[in-house]
Amino acid sequence: xxxxxxxxxxxxxxxxxxxxxxxxxxxxxxxxxxxxxxxVVNFAHGALYMLGAxxxxxxxxxxxxxxxxALVLAPLAVGIFGAIAERLFLRRLAGLDPLYxxxxxxxxxxxxxGLFSNWFGSSGMPYEMPERLTGGRALGFMFLPNYRIWVIGxxxxxxxxxWAVIERTRLGSWLRAATENAALVSxxxxxxxxMITITxxxxxxxxxxxxxxAAPIYRVSPQMGENLxxxxxxxxxxxxxxxxxxxxxxxxxxxxxxxxxxxxYPEASNTVIFVVMALVLLVRPAGLFGKQA
Amino acid sequence: MPDPLLSVKGLEAWYGESHVLHGVxxxxxxxxxxxxxGRNGAGKTTTMKSIMGMVRPRTGSVxxxxxxxxxxxSYKIARxxxxxxxxxxxxxxxxxxxxxxxxxxxxxxGGLTNEQVFDLFPNLRERLRSQGTKLSxxxxxxxxxxxxxxxxxxxxxxxxxxxxxxxxxxxxxGNSIRKLKAEGFTILLVEQNLxxxxxxxxxxxxxxxxxxxxxIPNAALQGSMEKVRQxxxx
Numbered sequence: 001x002x003x004x005x006x007x008x009x010x011x012x013x014x015x016x017x018x019x020x021x022x023x024x025x026x027x028x029x030x031x032x033x034x035x036x037x038x039x040v041v042n043f044a045h046g047a048l049y050m051l052g053a054x055x056x057x058x059x060x061x062x063x064x065x066x067x068x069x070a071l072v073l074a075p076l077a078v079g080i081f082g083a084i085a086e087r088l089f090l091r092r093l094a095g096l097d098p099l100y101x102x103x104x105x106x107x108x109x110x111x112x113x114g115l116f117s118n119w120f121g122s123s124g125m126p127y128e129m130p131e132r133l134t135g136g137r138a139l140g141f142m143f144l145p146n147y148r149i150w151v152i153g154x155x156x157x158x159x160x161x162x163w164a165v166i167e168r169t170r171l172g173s174w175l176r177a178a179t180e181n182a183a184l185v186s187x188x189x190x191x192x193x194x195m196i197t198i199t200x201x202x203x204x205x206x207x208x209x210x211x212x213x214a215a216p217i218y219r220v221s222p223q224m225g226e227n228l229x230x231x232x233x234x235x236x237x238x239x240x241x242x243x244x245x246x247x248x249x250x251x252x253x254x255x256x257x258x259x260x261x262x263x264x265y266p267e268a269s270n271t272v273i274f275v276v277m278a279l280v281l282l283v284r285p286a287g288l289f290g291k292q293a
Numbered sequence: 294m295p296d297p298l299l300s301v302k303g304l305e306a307w308y309g310e311s312h313v314l315h316g317v318x319x320x321x322x323x324x325x326x327x328x329x330x331g332r333n334g335a336g337k338t339t340t341m342k343s344i345m346g347m348v349r350p351r352t353g354s355v356x357x358x359x360x361x362x363x364x365x366x367s368y369k370i371a372r373x374x375x376x377x378x379x380x381x382x383x384x385x386x387x388x389x390x391x392x393x394x395x396x397x398x399x400x401x402x403g404g405l406t407n408e409q410v411f412d413l414f415p416n417l418r419e420r421l422r423s424q425g426t427k428l429s430x431x432x433x434x435x436x437x438x439x440x441x442x443x444x445x446x447x448x449x450x451x452x453x454x455x456x457x458x459x460x461x462x463x464x465x466x467g468n469s470i471r472k473l474k475a476e477g478f479t480i481l482l483v484e485q486n487l488x489x490x491x492x493x494x495x496x497x498x499x500x501x502x503x504x505x506x507x508x509i510p511n512a513a514l515q516g517s518m519e520k521v522r523q524x525x526x527x
Contacts, residue, residue, distance in 0.1 A: 170395065176387040177396055184383045187345045188397035189371035189444070 005263050011142040013259040019148055019217065021255020022155035026210040027232040028239060028247035029159055030203035033166070036179040036242040037199045040090060040101035045207050046229025047109035050222060052078050052208025053215040054116060057127055067130040071212050078208035079201040086200040091193070109225075116222035124221025151213050158209065159248045166244055175199065179242070234277040240290020250288060296359065298323040298479050299344070299375075299448055303353035306343040313339050315503040316353065319481075321448070326470070326480040328490045331500030332526055337483040338380050340500070341450045344481075345377045346370045357448065372400045376446035380453050380483070382437040384425040391421040393436055397444045404445035413469050414439050431462035438469065442478075449473070452483045463489060487514075487521065499524045 027045060034042045055077050056070035065073065085108065093100045129147050136145035166172035178185040178192055186192040211225070218224055235254050239246030254273050262269040280288060297320040306314040314336050321327045329337045342348045344355055346367035355362045362370045376397065385393055394410070394417070411418040414435035420428060428436060434454055441449060454470070455463040463486070470493055474480060484490040490497065491514050499507040501524065509517050 170392075173388050173392040173396060177385045180385050180387060181383060183347050183367070184377075184379060185396070186367045187347050187371055187377050188441075189368050189400050190398060191368050193366075 007141050010260075010263050013263045014256060015142070015144070015148060015259075016262070017256040017259020018152050018252065019255070020258060021252035022152050023210050023214060023228060023251075024232055024235045024255050025159050025248045025251025026155055026206055026213075027228065028235045028251050029162060029244065030206035031232065031236050032239070032242050032244055032247040033162075033175075034200055034203040035236075036244075037175060037182075038086075038090065038094075038101070038196055039098050040093075040105065040200075041098060042200075042203065043102055043106040043229075044085075044108040044112070045105075045204070045232070046225030046227075047112040048078055048082065048204045048225070049207040049211040049214070049228065050116065050225035051081070051112060052211025053127070053220045053224060054211075055208065056212045056215050057125060057220045060127065067128070067212070067216070071209065074212045075205035075208040078211075079205035082204035083197050083201040086197050090200065091196075094196075109229075113222050113226060120222055122221060122223060124219030124224070127215035127220050129216035147216060151217070154213070155210075158206070159251075162206070163244050163248060231273055234273045236287075237277050238273075238280045238287060240287025243287065243289040246287060246289025297321060298325075298358055299481065300356040301340075301344065301354070302356075304340070304343055304351065304355060305353050306339055306348045306351040308339075308348065313348075313503050314343060314351075317343075317500075317503070317505055319498050319505055321479055321481050323447070323479050324474075324477055325495045326474045326482060326493055328482045328484045328494045328497045329500055329505075330484060330487065330490065330497055330521070330525065332524075335500040336503040337500055338452055339503075341377060341379075341452045341481070341483060344370075344450060345375065347377075371397075371446075374401055374445065374447045375450065376400075376441035376444055376448070377450045378437045378441055378452060378454060380456070382433050384428070384433045384436055386424065386426040388425050389421070390417060390423050390425055390428065390436060393425040394421075394440045395443070397440055399444050401445035401447075403447075405442040407443065410439040410442055413442070413472065431458050431465070434458065434462075434466060435469075438466070442473070448479045448481065450481050453485060454482070455484065455486055455489060467493060485525075487518075487525070491515075497521075 027049060031042055031045055034040055052074045055074035059065035059070045059073060089104055090101060093104060133147040133150050136143055166175055174185060174190055174195065178195060182192050214224065235251050236247060238254065239250030254276065257276070258269055258272055261272040299321040301317055301319050304314055304317040305312070317340055329340060331337050339348055343351045346362065346365060351363065353363065357373050357375055360373060362373065388396065416432050417435055417439060420432065425436065438451065438454060454466050458466065467489055470480065474493065482494065491511060494511050496511060497509045497514060498505050499509065499521065507524065509521065
């Protein structure tokens with residue numbers, strides 16, 4: 001017992017917090033990259049996370065492609081879908097008020113969620129986790145499922161890998177520069193329109209990757225993204241719009257905070273992230289890692 | 294006389310609704326250093342940006358070594374071998390000095406090596422790991438010029454490289470520009486500082502209200518000072 005809380009409950013909720021944090025981080029990272037370069041608040045992000053999970057389910061049902069294949073193919077498919085959406089729709093809104101991009105992607109989210117609800121209802125379908133990741137290990141004070149270790153580990157690797165590519169490579173320096181002044185980067189001979197398409201595709205591929213990771217934990221349902229994305233937007237605001245490192249650190253931290261709140265004051269666990277958001281907005285309106293305007 | 298490297302004819306450009314360039318015409322031959330002078334707001338910076346394709350819409354004709362660029366996006370214009378050093382310098386805050394320096398990709402062979410850039414601007418060598426915008430104004434200007442020398446671009450568009458800098462730095466930048474001309478770079482230079490312009494340029498174009506209104510060979514600059522001062526309102 002620790003502060004009258006069973007250790008098992010504490011670690012159990014910490015684990016759930018880390019799992020949720022993994023999804024918050026993967027999703028807010030994609031949002032941050034997209035917002036930085038395209039100046040688009042991608043409201044379709046939750047729906048594309050859901051789409052990723054559905055692609056994995058389809059691959060398994062119709063083509064017999066398992067989890068590992070889906071982990072590659074679903075982000076690829078959703079990335080291509082994103083690239084097409086960027087070329088066809090988002091590109092036409094470049095230079096307009098960001099509100100237009102927000103409305104467009106919000107509409108896209110409603111259409112996707114509506115279609116899938118229509119086809120699959122709202123109960124959702126189960127998705128098998130891979131054989132190798134079933135089971136878990138008993139640590140004495142708690143049981144640690146292998147699949148959850150995998151989700152946390154691979155999320156950390158993908159998040160910091162993405163961060164390293166953006167902060168440490170030449171390609172990343174082009175992305176950072178284009179985020180600051182796209183017209184000048186283009187005038188140096190870099191094909192910025194193509195870079196924008198690829199960035200959007202990669203951002204939504206991250207969402208789809210998260211969707212596949214989530215499929216065996218939660219059920220594959222049309223609403224899975226809708227519930228998550230509101231929290232993820234709060235994470236983005238707390239971390240600072242467009243900050244890469246901010247979205248990763250804030251994603252994991254707020255996941256853990258949410259988990260701990262469930263242990264110590266369960267009544268507040270659904271609102272704690274929004275309370276933090278309100279406080280951060282009062283004290284540092286640009287977010288914890290954002291540049292102060 | 295050889296064909297000009299850059300030939301601009303009837304160039305019109307708009308910022309949204311406002312029509313800012315009214316049929317600009319100018320030529321720069323290979324190896325020349327030509328300045329554009331004029332009052333603030335005459336359209337000098339817009340001319341530079343329009344040549345680079347950064348101001349849209351634009352109409353008329355901008356030919357670079359015989360290739361019509363008016364319909365090309367700006368990244369394709371850059372790849373033909375034109376590079377801009379913008380008035381606001383355009384140093385990226387989220388990149389360090391080394392990253393800023395190598396940001397513009399090589400568009401053709403024959404650019405300066407990093408060592409040659411450091412020989413020209415020794416200050417930069419000491420500051421490679423600093424954040425780009427932490428440099429002094431003069432160092433930022435050196436970085437802004439230095440990074441376009443590596444790309445192999447043959448035509449440099451330098452927009453007021455001496456603006457707001459201390460006289461000793463102006464002299465250093467001036468010497469570098471002279472060296473670049475000696476190395477065979479073709480340069481179109483926007484400059485307010487006539488004394489400086491007179492020491493480096495072959496010809497001067499005078500701009501007023503979005504038009505080129507006069508062309509003065511450098512040899513005639515001293516004799517035309519009175520007229521030029523009137524153009525510039527100084």
